[in-house]
Amino acid sequence: MDGTMEALTWHGEKDVRIDEVPKPEIVNPNDAVIEITATAICGSDLHLYNGYMPGMREGDVIGHEPMGEVIEVGDEVETLEVGDRVVVPFTVSCGSCWFCEEDLYSLCDNSNPNAEVARAAMGQSPAGLLGYSHMLGGYAGGQAEYLRVPYADIGPIKVDSDLDDEQVLFLSDVFPTGYMAAENAEIEDGDTVAVWGCGPVGQFSIQSAWMLGAERVIAIDRIQERLEMASDHGAAETINFEHEDVYDRLMEMTGGRGPDRCIDAVGTEAHGTGLKGVTDKVKQEMHLQDDRPIVLRQAIKCCRKGGTLSVPGVYIRNSDNVPFGPLMNKALTVKTGQTHVQRYLGPLLERIEDGEIDPSFIVTHEGELSDGPDLYETFNNKEDNCIKAVLTP
Template sequence: MRALTWHGEQDVRVDEVPRPEIANPTDAIIEITATAICGSDLHLYNGIMPGMREGDVLGHEPMGKVVEVGEAVETLEVGDRVVVPFTISCGSCWFCGEDMYSLCDNTNPNAELIRKEMGHSPAGLFGFSHMLGGYAGGQAEYLRVPHADVGPITVDSDLPDEQVLFLSDIFPTGYMAAENAEIEDGDTVAVWGCGPVGQFAIQSAWMFGANQVVAIDRVSERLDMASSHGDAETINFEHEDVYDRLMEMTGGRGPDRCIDAVGTEAHGTGVGSVSDRLKQGVGLEDDRPYVLREAIKACRKGGTLSIPGVYTGDVDGIPFGSLMNKALTVKTGQTHVQRYLDPLMEKIEEGEIDPSFVVTHQASLEDGPELYETFNDKEDDCIKVMLTP
């Protein structure tokens, strides 16, 4: 079968790879009808995420039709149309029992690798390095789905792929980011990063009762989308000081809730941003935490900082004294996708949101390498890429 594969920093290719087969009785095989390139994939593309090996199949936002099921699979049948969460969860461990699916104890066969770095292993993820299981991803013609009874949601309606595909990751991720922010009626919410996750965090902030949503970025088309589709006020950080503008907008108090939808490859202005790039370049830190510093500084006293943006290792210069003395709450994590599938599907079916608004580019799998470059370089007004094998 054809698949997008990783061959090193900024080297993605379309290769012929073996078609997946049932390996365990709880597996299913999905014929992919739509998949997407995620902002998190760019961390792999740029060589930020450790544990990648040449030839790894990329992608963690897939959907398609079930073509084969293992003998122990009870909830899926051949022919079912399904969306597959990026998190692989067993459904039986303590964490799955607590609806914390991205922390599953049993789905990372390489748990010891990441345990040495982090103390514990989160769940295995599709197409996201051998540190997180080494599972083949969904930017391919077919995908093996382990624990197929725990995760894939069946699409029973005739909604098009582009309306339901993003249940696999970015819609639940933006929604959980807003939930973690503990938004209350009347709050001002500031969202750093207007990529796809940021766009859904903005949409979700309104669902939780925000009174004002402020979107922060430097890419004009992203800010335009946040304004036109998300009804957010916008700040271009290359044109004005974010902290000063947020203080002006909130009467000096600061936003009640801050969401870092950027993560490891944050851009910024001034000495701090330059220092982060230099330290990352020589291996003195793994991530660029510019947004974290800015959000901690700007958030009001007693506010909440939610971090859906992916970080991969150590960061430097976090103002922990400010975090503590301002009594901020911090909530983070990979998304517990399975927890949100049914309620968010209901929102789509009832017309409360049409997630397809975020798609700017649709193409074939063969166009994937070129579109990785376009997306990474933020060219051609590219915000979200959807691929059809």
């Protein structure tokens, strides 16, 4: 396939542009190429936008929440044909290594061609990710007109129904991520679940907590429209941390016991109040620490003894003053990880097709690829009630 295409590309901190770049081609016989019909901006993309993710290079094509139509397949692709409508997970997974065979797809041993870089930073390399730095593979992302999909038999899921793109698009990341977060929280019938962050992952964590048997869900944020979505669509009780002390309010709501399960759906760019919040932000901006672990600290303090802390929020590298002593002495279980998206695609698509959930409720903004730079700015600045933006090339 010859020629160029339009794509959103990274050019440094708060500098995303629409550029003409080469169209993708089949590189390996297990590749497919799709024409993008819908793609979304993820909260994790803001870590790139704000310059916190190492391994980015000027001109990188970004985005990891795409879907579209297959237009070309490699000689070894067996499950896809030209014309198939597919959603593509953000995790690139080989399907044959030990981790993939254990359904731990985001820990794939073979899909990161730059594994030595990740290994130096983390000890071992996780899977490659679409559009998410050269440390995690250097794969071109899906905020573009076309996308090369490696290991095409393992990644994309076919959508044969007439569901709208926006009803199935979020299978690429945020719906499975929210569901795995709730699953990792080990929710039992009757539990009280506290969710920090009411962006898209938080919203799907709330929805999933109900699916898994929660009796109460409490949503924590500072953005009013996000809290309203959590209440209106997620039936959650809410706490605005700019107006109330989170610990004091949660203790009051739970009779001093604390929530049974806590979900940190915020991650590295958490906002805080008071001197500690200011200090964390300054230390991150001065590169004295990589992450702002404000929510992590709060969740450890608030979670009931013997409870579970689930962390789907992305952390980059190092965090200061994480209270490991309280975590140990309260006998908390912590479960984390990038999402094993392929594990959840079939079951969650079935829930959508059965009408149990319509994920399109999170969409607040729509545009073309050319609107991408402005929508990144709007989303990053939490302006115009922006919770989720979808782009149609």
